[in-house]
Amino acid sequence: MMMMMMMMMTMIIIIIIIIIIIIIIIIIIIIIIIITWWILNRWLKSGDIKGETESTIVAVQDQANSTNYFKNKILKEETESKCRLCKQHKETIDHLTSRCPILAKNEYLMRHDKVCTHLRY
């Protein structure tokens, strides 16, 4: 009987320790999410950039720039939704920033090199 009581107490202690560990992990994940959110949005609150630049960045994030695809599908204008440069794919923000075969030849490499010069110092 005493042995059974000891085993039960040990099991209860192990379960309590596991629950405490899970709670600690959840708290750490929540703290990481809050810190990441704060770091990612800090540039918006600090006011270090021009208002025009900020509005352009936000429009790009919201996919609301005046691309051919946006004009055709959202604004319902009589425009072709294809890319003005390659004329092969839909002219979306995603296409212009990373997938256009015409821009891939030089522009993406130049952008990459510019970013690298800032990261170097």
Ligand SMILES: [Zn+2]
């Ligand atoms: Zn294109």
